Amino acid sequence: MPRPALPTIKSRPEHADIRARLPLTCCDWPLEKGSADSSLRNLTSPSANLQLDDDWHWPRRPVIFISDPHADPQAFEASLVASGGVKLKDTAGSGHFTLTKAGRKAEFIIGGDCLDKGPSNLQMLRSLKRLYDTGASVTLLAGNHDLRLMMGLRSMQQKRHTGNAHLFARMGKKVIPLFREVLDAEPGRNWLKGVPDADTCRKRLLPGEDWFERFPDHARGILTEAGIARELKKMRSKADSFERHCEAAGMDIRTVYAVARHCQKLFLKPRGEFYWFFKRMQLVRKRGSFLFLHAGLDDAMGALIARRGLKTVNKRFRKALKGDLFSFYYSSLANTFRTKYRAADLPLTEAGVEAVQSSGIRALVHGHINRTRGQRLALQQGLLHLEADITLDRHSRRQEGLRGVGCGATIIHPKRHILGISNDYPFAKVFRPETFNAAR
Incomplete structure (x- = not known):
């Protein structure tokens, strides 16, 4: 043939x-x-x-x-x-x-x-x-990398609870280049206008110690015990290192919070440049x-x-x-x-x-x-x-x-x-x- x-x-x-x-x-x-x-x-x-x-x-x-x-x-x-x-x-x-x-x-x-x-x-x-x-x-x-961004941005819009308080940090260091690109695309923008203090931003973006205590009960019945242990280990590493990776890219936690809010407009709002991306996804x-x-x-x-x-x-x-x-x-x-x-x-x-x-x-x-x-x-x-x-x-x-x-x-x-x-x-x-x- x-x-x-x-x-x-x-x-x-x-x-x-x-x-x-x-x-x-x-x-x-x-x-x-x-x-x-x-x-x-x-x-x-x-x-x-x-x-x-x-x-x-x-x-x-x-x-x-x-x-x-x-x-x-x-x-x-x-x-x-x-x-x-x-x-x-x-x-x-x-x-x-x-x-x-x-x-x-x-x-x-x-x-x-x-x-x-x-x-x-x-x-x-x-x-x-x-x-x-x-x-x-x-x-x-x-793809998993694509939807992690969507869930991280959407979690910021929702009332925080055990099921969503870790989703922003779960994006991990791989999302930081995107945030840096968005920041660099508008150098004249007053990014920190209206942004709360660092502790408030941290509490809104990253899971606190109490989340690690509550998560097993919340996840039980949905994840296996091995899955719960794996998620806790992964989130401990990501939460502890997230700010360090951001700072290595020249962004403090307030800047990250501001850029993430702007990404919500870009990706989640109908007039955003990349709104089509998640809208067309199957x-x-x-x-x-x-x-x-x-x-x-x-x-x-x-x-x-x-x-x-x-x-x-x-x-x-x-x-x-x-x-x-x-x-x-x-x-x-x-x-x-x-x-x-x-x-x-x-x-x-x-x-x-x-x-x-x-x-x-x-x-x-x-x-x-x-x-x-x-x-x-x-x-x-x-x-x-x-x-x-x-x-x-x-x-x-x-x-x-x-x-x-x-x-x-x-x-x-x-x-x-x-x-x-x-x-x-x-x-x-x-x-x-x-x-x-x-x-x-």
Whole structure:
């Protein structure tokens, strides 16, 4: 069977660096044990509960999936170019690009975690908005980093209680670059006008000692004892270090309070520049036999999808964002953008997988778990997961020992194949279900 063609990237000076970093040829998705992608060694086992049959349905048009850009607009725009969906008018990251013919025919699904890490949250959001403004078909999925900002800002608007007093500090140090960017964007603004004293700001933003005493009783029945202990440990570290990290970025607690209030206007008010960001966000998207989401599923979500359908799931997500934030953040809905299938996460068992498969879903496509050798296929209780967080942002890449800016995209094509493109793997990986059937 001939291998699919790689996306066409226009021969333009703006694309030269991107073209030079991308693979030139395709290979079948590696299967052999000990390969660069050895996660597939169990996929061909007869005991694997995979649905690799003729019942797979493919999207009607190509789906371009890009996830976890983490405030790196250059990596985001380079990935759009790598998909063949856009052409640059200027350097990547400038927000100056237009759709190609292929981009007009495709659907772009952005897998969440657009915020945090850097180098520029604001330019990343503007680049994403530019994608909408081109007339592209865009679906934006909720990521844990994105929603932590929303919950932190919303918690400031609510009467403080045990369930929400920790949500601002829970954003942690990763939100500080965004606050610094917002501060620097208006150097002439009198930021401290009307801002209360430092102790008052501290009490409004950070959990006090009494919160650590009350939280176990409040969370019991929602979290496991192990989950409660994990949350207390995490919050102790974040609360104790938050001001120190802010001061390292040149902001005292009063300035942080002022900037956070301004972020409420930017993100939560209809006239705010980034109000569209949370407004357009969805939890899940299904195309053909593929379910797109940020992280993964558990049994309760599998049952809900099978029983009520994805429209109901997204409606419940939108409603939950306006309700009790504590109940939402530790629920199955939020597990969808948080899980890494750890012991502390809500479980996915064979029962959940059977429910998901009964609704016609054969594979999950998600981000959240960064990979350093391109996209990976993996199994969770026999359910196929396509892990497509290919470490785009330069902050994460430095931590992982990777060079430069990341670049790549995952394309699910109507011609019954998946193409995984990454500048960190020498070939574009090609997956076809029939290939795996033959191997089995």
